[in-house]
Amino acid sequence: MATHTLMGGKLHVYRRENSTCWQCSTYLAGKNRRVSTKEESLSNAKEFAEDWYLELHGKHKRGEVVNERNFRTAAKQFEREFEIITEGQRSSAYVAGVKLRIKVNLIPFFGDMGLSEITPGQVQEYRIHRREQAIEKRGEPPARSTIHQEIVALRQVLKTAVRHEWLDRLPDLSEPYKSSGKISHRAWFSPEEYRQLYTATRRRANSPVRKRYKWQCEQLHDYVLFMANTGLRPDEAMRLQYRDVVIVEDEATEETILEIEVRGKRGVGYCKSTTGAIRPFERLKERNDPAPTDLLFPKTHRELLNNILDEEGLKFDREGNRRTAYSLRHTYICLRLMEGADIYQIAKNCRTSVEMIEKYYASHIKNNLDAAAINVRKIRPQKKKEKVA
Structure with missing residues (x-):
């Protein structure tokens, strides 16, 4: 050298x-x-x-050189710890997503800064930088949720620095303006749109574009019906094995339903389907002749679903929200609410909280408004007529 x-x-x-x-x-x-x-x-x-x-x-x-660890060092330590402490708690895709946000967005901006130099002002500069950068490259600013995820990753790295006593305390990472965004409902299919969707998938299953795609089309049709009648998350459905699903007679309703043992981001939970999930499940068993440990849905069929949504004009709702396989879960919740189901029981069955359902689902379901309770009129006492002497 x-x-x-x-x-x-x-x-x-x-x-x-x-x-x-x-x-x-x-x-x-x-x-x-x-x-x-x-x-x-x-x-x-x-x-x-x-x-x-x-x-x-x-x-x-001038006192501008501080002998301290920089953000890059803290990020490296965080990545080393994160995969270990989240093992079994977070999916590998989630962990990879956090690492990618740190590598692509956070390190280029904060990398050489000392940890004490990351102030609320610098964080706000980062938000401005990301907006300007995205507009220059793609012509539009990043989504609010994208920036939120990056700030969450930044907070996690700085918490690592605090744990190792490289930083005294976390800086204020909250937005100085617009601290709470507009609450918008999740994209779902109204009863008419849902009927349009499963009619289209059934038509495609009966008449595929090419014969070799018939299995995929039939799987997608049963996937749509199964998801909209169980309320499972897409990642939960992808983990589902045939041994996790049992056909039972429900004592309370005297109906034949599915009892499902669900494994997802909340750990192991249980779900009871509507009667509409029975026939799709039976067709899956007849078509695939599976072993107990085989997956119900070994493939996602994402591309085929998107093609049908585009053909039917259902890819976006009227607010511009993009519909995906997750929208079938949202559809299940909304349809159950429209039928008058108890919100607490829906939350338990979907392995979520009542607060989440009230915030993102119940607020836009008109059936939740009781006109009789709203349009109450106060009974006014009648004036007594004066007696004529």
Whole structure:
């Protein structure tokens, strides 16, 4: 490795064997500091190194150089811990998503900042930076939920720094304006739209575009009916094995239903279907002749579902919300509410909270409004007629 010294031996310019660019380093405030000059010419590299050295010493005299760990170090420690502490609690896709947000968005902006330099003002600068960057690349700002997920990842990294005593306390990461966004309902299918959807999937199952796609089309049709009559999350349905589903006679309703042992993000839970899920489940068993440990839905059929939604004009609801397989769960909840089902029992059956249902589902179901209770009129006492003497 070629090395040159400057500034009385306090500054070193060197080039590694596997690199074409020169780097420089110095020892300051109890820490070795180095940076790439990004120069292949030695003379240009020396000039860069001297400027960098003098600027660094100027910052040190002004108290701007702090000997502390930076965000990049904390992020590396967080990633090392996160996969271990969330094992069995979060899916691998979720963990990969958090890591990707840190690598692609957070580190390029906060990477070299000292942890104490990440202030509420810097976090707000990050929000502005992300908006400007997205508009420049795609012509539109990132979704509010996207920024929220990135700030959540930032908070998790900073919490790691607090745990290791690299940071005294968390900075305020809340938005200074618009602290609570507009609550919009989840995309779902109204009864008429749901009928249109399963009619279209049944038609495609009976007459596929090509014969070799018949199995996929039949699977999708049964998937739509099964999901809309059980309220399962898509990831729960993808984990479902045939041994997890049992056909039973329900004593309370005297109807034949499915009892399902569900494994998802909330751990193991249980679900009771409506009678509409029986026939799709029976067709799945007849079609696939499965072993008890086989998956009900080994494939997602996402592309086929999106094609049918586009063909039927159902991909977006009137507010512009995109419909996906998750919308079938939302449809189940909304239809149950419209039929007058108890909200607490729906929450238990869907492994969610009453608060979530009231916030995202019940608020836009007109059947939840009792006109008799709303349009109450106060009974006014009649005036007594004066007696004529």
